[in-house]
Amino acid sequence: MSSVPRTNRLLLAGIAAPIVFIASFLIQGALRAGYDPLRHPVSALSLGPGGWVQMVTFSTTGLLVLAFAAGLSREGLGRAVPILIAIVGIGLLGAGFFACDPISGYPVGSPIPAPRTVHGTAHDLFSTPVFTVLPAAMIVMARRFHRAGDHFWARLSAVAGVAFFACFVIAGIGFRQNPVLMPYAGLWQRMALIIGLGWLGLLAVRLRRPLTDTAATAAAPARPSPASPAG
Numbered sequence: 105m106s107s108v109p110r111t112n113r114l115l116l117a118g119i120a121a122p123i124v125f126i127a128s129f130l131i132q133g134a135l136r137a138g139y140d141p142l143r144h145p146v147s148a149l150s151l152g153p154g155g156w157v158q159m160v161t162f163s164t165t166g167l168l169v170l171a172f173a174a175g176l177s178r179e180g181l182g183r184a185v186p187i188l189i190a191i192v193g194i195g196l197l198g199a200g201f202f203a204c205d206p207i208s209g210y211p212v213g214s215p216i217p218a219p220r221t222v223h224g225t226a227h228d229l230f231s232t233p234v235f236t237v238l239p240a241a242m243i244v245m246a247r248r249f250h251r252a253g254d255h256f257w258a259r260l261s262a263v264a265g266v267a268f269f270a271c272f273v274i275a276g277i278g279f280r281q282n283p284v285l286m287p288y289a290g291l292w293q294r295m296a297l298i299i300g301l302g303w304l305g306l307l308a309v310r311l312r313r314p315l316t317d318t319a320a321t322a323a324a325p326a327r328p329s330p331a332s333p334a335g
Contacts, residue, residue: 114175118308121168122301128161129294138212142291145279147204147231152211155203162200169193172308179311181248188241189304191233198230207279208286216281235272238300239265245307257310264303271296 132149133141139149149158170193177186205224206214242265250258271292278289285292 111175111178112312114171114178115308115312117168118172118175119305121165121172122305124168125161125165125301126298128157129297132157133290139210140290141294142288143286144208144210144290145204145275145293146290146297147199147227148207148210150200150203151206159200159203162196166193166196166198166200169196169304172304175308176311181245184244185241185248188237188244191237192241195230195233195237199227199234202226202230204228204231208281208289235269235296235300238304239269239272242268242300242303261303261307264299268296268300268303271299 129146129149130141132154133139133144133146136149136152136154138152146158149155150162170190173186173190173193176189177183202223204227205221206218209216242261246258246261246265249255249261274285275289275292275296278285278287278292
């Protein structure tokens with residue numbers, strides 16, 4: 105049996121992962137009482153009533169990202185990118201196992217800042233690679249696309265990687281209760297996640313066709329049509 109259908113199914117997991125994760129936190133954030141999507145992080149959805157939904161979302165997305173990493177390993181992209189994406193998947197799984205600590209006053213009535221706990225520290229350790237390793241993978245892919253002659257995707261990956269990390273840094277400053285950024289820290293984090301996971305999904309779509317040297321292909325002479333006259 106050919107491995108192509110299986111590889112395509114694994115790549116489809118990369119398309120499903122951002123849809124599941126982004127749709128989940130957008131819907132939950134709009135419906136959760138006392139939760140402010142502009143202010144509070146996505147991880148805070150794992151706290152309070154209905155918190156299990158976000159925990160399941162983390163775990164499901166992590167499994168999908170791991171499946172996508174397995175698909176990438178079949179695409180001849182070397183070791184770095186599949187390993188980096190797999191680390192992101194493991195980070196999401198861990199974030200789904202350990203709930204974060206209360207933050208920015210959520211759940212309602214929580215102290216600011218809230219006391220640190222072991223499970224909250226573990227959550228941060230697992231979730232950090234999602235925001236640091238994923239942009240690294242984006243930059244590595246930017247270089248690969250550049251070498252392959254796909255300059256559009258090279259620029260897209262590079263710009264998205266920088267934007268993703270910049271949004272993460274701004275959100276992190278806000279979550280540390282900076283008075284200027286704190287009211288919109290959740291928005292900045294959501295922008296980072298939409299950029300990063302959106303790129304992941306688009307990459308899955310892109311890789312369903314071979315990563316070839318488009319510059320060389322464009323420069324190759326056209327093959328004569330069988331119907332063309334010989335002379």
